[in-house]
Amino acid sequence: MSPTISTLGERALVARLQQRVAPAPGFVQVGIGDDAAVLRPARNMDEVITTDSLVEGVHFRREWSPAESIGYKALAVNLSDLASMGATPRASLLSLALPADFPLADFDALLDGYLALASTSGAFLVGGNMTRSPGPVVVDVTAIGTVGHRRALRREGARRGDELYVTGAVGSAAAGLAMLEAGCLREDLSGPARECLARYERPEPRLRLGGIVGRARAAAAGIDLSDGLADAASRLAHAAGLGIVIDADALPILAGTTAWARSAGRDPVELAVAGGDDYELAFAVSPKRRARLLGAARRCSSLALTRVGTFVAERGAWLERDGERTALPGGFSHF
Amino acid sequence: MSPTISTLGERALVARLQQRVAPAPGFVQVGIGDDAAVLRPARNMDEVITTDSLVEGVHFRREWSPAESIGYKALAVNLSDLASMGATPRASLLSLALPADFPLADFDALLDGYLALASTSGAFLVGGNMTRSPGPVVVDVTAIGTVGHRRALRREGARRGDELYVTGAVGSAAAGLAMLEAGCLREDLSGPARECLARYERPEPRLRLGGIVGRARAAAAGIDLSDGLADAASRLAHAAGLGIVIDADALPILAGTTAWARSAGRDPVELAVAGGDDYELAFAVSPKRRARLLGAARRCSSLALTRVGTFVAERGAWLERDGERTALPGGFSHF
Numbered sequence: 001m002s003p004t005i006s007t008l009g010e011r012a013l014v015a016r017l018q019q020r021v022a023p024a025p026g027f028v029q030v031g032i033g034d035d036a037a038v039l040r041p042a043r044n045m046d047e048v049i050t051t052d053s054l055v056e057g058v059h060f061r062r063e064w065s066p067a068e069s070i071g072y073k074a075l076a077v078n079l080s081d082l083a084s085m086g087a088t089p090r091a092s093l094l095s096l097a098l099p100a101d102f103p104l105a106d107f108d109a110l111l112d113g114y115l116a117l118a119s120t121s122g123a124f125l126v127g128g129n130m131t132r133s134p135g136p137v138v139v140d141v142t143a144i145g146t147v148g149h150r151r152a153l154r155r156e157g158a159r160r161g162d163e164l165y166v167t168g169a170v171g172s173a174a175a176g177l178a179m180l181e182a183g184c185l186r187e188d189l190s191g192p193a194r195e196c197l198a199r200y201e202r203p204e205p206r207l208r209l210g211g212i213v214g215r216a217r218a219a220a221a222g223i224d225l226s227d228g229l230a231d232a233a234s235r236l237a238h239a240a241g242l243g244i245v246i247d248a249d250a251l252p253i254l255a256g257t258t259a260w261a262r263s264a265g266r267d268p269v270e271l272a273v274a275g276g277d278d279y280e281l282a283f284a285v286s287p288k289r290r291a292r293l294l295g296a297a298r299r300c301s302s303l304a305l306t307r308v309g310t311f312v313a314e315r316g317a318w319l320e321r322d323g324e325r326t327a328l329p330g331g332f333s334h335f
Numbered sequence: 336m337s338p339t340i341s342t343l344g345e346r347a348l349v350a351r352l353q354q355r356v357a358p359a360p361g362f363v364q365v366g367i368g369d370d371a372a373v374l375r376p377a378r379n380m381d382e383v384i385t386t387d388s389l390v391e392g393v394h395f396r397r398e399w400s401p402a403e404s405i406g407y408k409a410l411a412v413n414l415s416d417l418a419s420m421g422a423t424p425r426a427s428l429l430s431l432a433l434p435a436d437f438p439l440a441d442f443d444a445l446l447d448g449y450l451a452l453a454s455t456s457g458a459f460l461v462g463g464n465m466t467r468s469p470g471p472v473v474v475d476v477t478a479i480g481t482v483g484h485r486r487a488l489r490r491e492g493a494r495r496g497d498e499l500y501v502t503g504a505v506g507s508a509a510a511g512l513a514m515l516e517a518g519c520l521r522e523d524l525s526g527p528a529r530e531c532l533a534r535y536e537r538p539e540p541r542l543r544l545g546g547i548v549g550r551a552r553a554a555a556a557g558i559d560l561s562d563g564l565a566d567a568a569s570r571l572a573h574a575a576g577l578g579i580v581i582d583a584d585a586l587p588i589l590a591g592t593t594a595w596a597r598s599a600g601r602d603p604v605e606l607a608v609a610g611g612d613d614y615e616l617a618f619a620v621s622p623k624r625r626a627r628l629l630g631a632a633r634r635c636s637s638l639a640l641t642r643v644g645t646f647v648a649e650r651g652a653w654l655e656r657d658g659e660r661t662a663l664p665g666g667f668s669h670f
Contacts, residue, residue, distance in 0.1 A: 029381055030487060035416040035559055036385030036480075038487045041376030046364055050371030050462060051428045051477055057469035058432075081370040093386045095475050097393075127385060134392035135470020140430050142386055142477040145371075152365060152373045224370055 005107050006100040010130055013107065020115055021125055027090065028126055037126035039091055045146040048087035052077045052226075056136035064180045067106035069201040070139060071113030077226060078143035079121055079205035080279040084224035086153040086214015087145035089123035089207065095140040097133035110139070121207060153214045153222035156239035158284030162220055164236070164244060164309035165293060166252065167206050167280045169199075170229050171268060174275020175257040176200030178264065192256030199254075203279035209300045210281055218292040219283035230273045230328040232282045233309060234317035240284070246273060246309040246328060248321035273319060274329040284311060340442050341435040345465055348442065355450055356460050362425065363461055372461035374426055380481040383422035387412045387561075391471035399515045402441035404536040405474060406448030412561060413478035414456055414540035415614040419559035421488040421549015422480035424458035424542065430475040432468035445474070456542060488549045488557035491574035493619030497555055499571070499579060499644035500628060501587065502541050502615045504534075505564050506603060509610020510592040511535030513599065527591030534589075538614035544635045545616055553627040554618035565608040565663040567617045568644060569652035575619070581608060581644040581663060583656035608654060609664040619646060 005013055014033070024031045030038035041047060054060055054074045062070075075092060082089050094114060098107070118125050123143055176196035179189065189197060206224075213219050221240065223232045229246070237244040251272045261268040285293045297305040317328040340348055349368070359366045365373035376382060389395055389409045397405075410427060417424050429449060433442070453460050458478055511531035514524065524532060541559075548554050556575065558567045564581070572579040586607045596603040620628045632640040652663040 029485070030420075030489060034490050035419040035557075036383045036422065036478075038420065038482065039382045039384065040484070041380070041382050043378075045376070047374045047376050047382070048371045049374065049426075049428065049477075049479065051430045051475070052464050053430050053432060053466060053473075053475065055432050055466055055468055055473075058467050084370040085365075085373065087371065091384070093384065093477060095386045095388050097388060097390050097473055129387050129475075131388060131390055132393050133390055133471065133473075136468065138388075138390075138432055138468075138473050138475075140386070140388065140464075140473075140475040142384075142428060143371075144384065147373065149375070150364070154365060155369050222370075 003104040004101045005098055005104055008104065013130055017111055020111055022119055025124055028124060031126045039126065042146050044149055046149050046152060048082055048085050048145045048147050048152060049142065050078055050081040051140065051142040052081065053138060053140040055138050062137065065201055067109035068113035071110035072117050072202055074139040074141045075114050075117045075123060076203050076205050077279060078141045079123060079207060080203065080224040080226065082143055082145040083205045083207045083210030084153065084222050084281050085147060086151060086210050087147040088211055089121050089143060089145045091126045091144045092118060092123040093142040094125060094128035096130045097138040099133050099137065102137065147214060151214050153219060155221055155223050155236060157221035158236050158240040158242060158311045159220060159286060160242055160311055160313045162284045162286050162311045163290065163307050164233055164311065165283045165285055165305050166229065166308050167209060167303055167305055169252045169254045170225065170278050170280060171257045171272030171275045172196045172199035172254045173203060173277035174271050175260045177277065179260060192254065193260060195254060196256045196260060200277055203277065205279060206281045206303065209297060209303055212296040212299055213283060213293065216292055216296050218289055218296050219285050221284040223282050225278040225280045225282060226276065228274050228276045230317065234328060236282065236284050237311060237317060240311065243312045243314045243316040244309055245312055245318045245320050245325065248319055250306060250308045252304055252306040269321065270329065338439040339436045340433055340439055348465055352446055355446055357454055360459055363459060366461045374461065377481050379484055381484050381487060383417055383420050383480045383482050383487060384477065385413055385416040386475065386477040387416065388473060388475040390473050397472065400536055402444035403448035406445035407452050407537055409474040409476045410449050410452045410458060411538050411540050412614060413476045414458060414542060415538065415559040415561065417478055417480040418540045418542045418545030419488065419557050419616050420482060421486060421545050422482040423546055424456050424478060424480045426461045426479045427453060427458040428477040429460060429463035431465045432473040434468050434472065437472065482549060486549050488554060490556055490558050490571060492556035493571050493575040493577055493646045494555060494621060495577055495646055495648045497619045497621050497646045498625065498642050499568055499646065500618045500620055500640050501564065501643050502544060502638055502640055504587045504589045505560065505613050505615060506592045506607030506610045507531045507534035507589045508538060508612035509606050510595045512612065514595060527589065528595060530589060531591045531595060535612055540614060541616045541638065544632060544638055547631040547634055548618060548628065551627055551631050553624055553631045554620050556619040558617050560613040560615045560617060561611065563609050563611045565652065569663060571617065571619050572646060572652060578647045578649045578651040579644055580647055580653045580655050580660065583654055585641060585643045587639055587641040604656065605664065
């Protein structure tokens with residue numbers, strides 16, 4: 001039988017984690033192992049802090065996703081929140097609630113996924129917590145970043161006539177999840193289908209673009225697509241006291257998403273607006289600043305930035321398709 | 336039937352929370368409701384950050400403890416970590432994983448307990464997360480504070496011959512928990528017994544004393560007693576490459592703890608060293624700085640500070656009782 005975490009206990013698990021963490025950067029005065037971490041804040045910067053959790057049975061299933069992906073994604077979804085504020089990651093805290101029979105190999109793999117992203121993103125792991133769970137695995141992460149004073153990209157700020165832009169593609173993660181739900185085997189999937197699965201399991205937080213857009217003041221407002229485009233767009237509109245019209249024809253949808261949706265008898269557009277978990281960014285941009293935004297995007301050359309809608313005076317959220325406007329479906333709710 | 340949280344959904348629950356939060360202090364640039372919170376760090380201060388969670392079935396049972404206590408305690412255990420670093424709380428994040436049938440009244444009560452302590456301690460709630468749990472209630476909190484540059488009270492730093500001091504009383508929370516486990520009814524408990532229960536359910540983070548001790552550099556090292564005195568003392572000793580001898584006769588034990596232990600056929604001293612959840616502070620102090628420490632304690636007049644042990648050169652952890660030394664029992668482990 002493969003060893004479980006209860007054979008080691010909390011102290012040994014923390015030690016195992018510490019051995020894997022890279023040497024601390026200079027601003028980390030006290031890292032893992034004390035009662036709390038101590039950071040030296042950067043001057044003339046505001047601090048950005050967010051927390052988000054992945055819960056087994058709600059956000060992932062262990063039989064579907066490797067532990068390494070779960071660790072990666074738990075940090076990625078937090079970094080996406082930093083990206084949507086235009087912040088640069090500096091530190092993170094990892095709080096784990098694990099069943100006693102959680103395999104040690106999965107514990108290590110979860111850390112591998114987390115620490116690999118922590119290393120490439122700059123979200124240095126400075127502390128956390130470990131406890132037993134009598135039920136699901138819960139991975140709760142807090143991420144901390146910095147942003148120039150008053151440069152944080154807020155949710156409010158859109159104006160009537162502003163355009164809604166979205167990074168990358170939408171609906172891919174929802175398609176990936178639907179493939180898992182339908183019992184598709186990873187090995188059997190085509191390249192485009194696997195791309196959807198990768199978007200679900202390993203979303204790439206759009207840190208570089210978020211940072212550039214924030215520093216350039218290229219957008220009036222920004223948000224990430226954790227709960228889908230419909231949810232994000234309506235939140236931006238609501239925060240500004242406006243409405244939003246999404247153009248169905250403009251939506252950037254991957255070929256794998258469209259193919260899967262058609263084969264499953266589902267509407268790719270519906271998946272693209274209502275599906276959660278994409279972790280792309282959405283920006284409200286005035287037509288005057290459009291050039292500045294697209295200039296910023298060119299500095300992240302591999303990342304598409306697509307205009308998908310317009311903010312309007314009438315409050316509400318609509319999808320425009322073949323000349324007709326219908327109410328936008330709601331986003332994904334975790335309750 | 337009383338309403339559950341699933342009748343409202345995530346947005347309405349967040350709105351319900353926002354209505355209860357006090358107006359934000361000036362350093363909160365962006366609070367609840369955006370992708371992340373934005374704080375303005377204080378100048379010439381280091382930032383202290385910690386996370387700790389309460390898991391139903393591990394740290395509490397809903398049938399034993401009112402939701403208000405659970406909310407209070409989830410923040411209190413984090414503030415205790417800040418206190419042990421000598422830090423002043425400034426902000427906090429609350430991440431909740433709740434079963435869909437969680438009663439709305441309990442949701443409100445949990446917030447009441449959390450927000451009351453957030454308000455009196457200065458740990459302003461700036462953000463968080465809410466999600467469904469398919470199993471236990473999980474309350475994960477991140478607390479953020481500040482401390483003068485290089486003034487954080489670390490775990491390492493004890494020297495041979497230093498004395499070990501502990502605040503308040505030890506073993507009370509373990510006695511309180513044991514009463515709940517034994518099926519004692521709250522209403523039937525005597526005053527001293529209820530005091531133990533209160534220490535278990537509503538530990539008071541020793542923020543004032545921790546802050547004074549840190550600013551005065553009155554201690555060489557500090558830690559909080561989340562997992563018991565034996566665990567804390569041996570961690571301080573281990574971090575310094577030393578050993579620790581605890582004097583059984585010196586332990587500050589409440590009358591209610593002793594009475595309960597005797598009636599249950601248990602050893603009060605064993606409860607006092609091995610029992611977790613006290614959230615008192617322990618300090619390593621050189622005899623030369625003893626006066627400074629006790630002077631600091633006098634400024635928190637209602638809080639006892641007791642010398643309970645000595646750091647020795649030989650590595651290990653012992654309990655000295657009636658002239659005999661035995662190995663200290665281990666602390667509480669969450670696995």
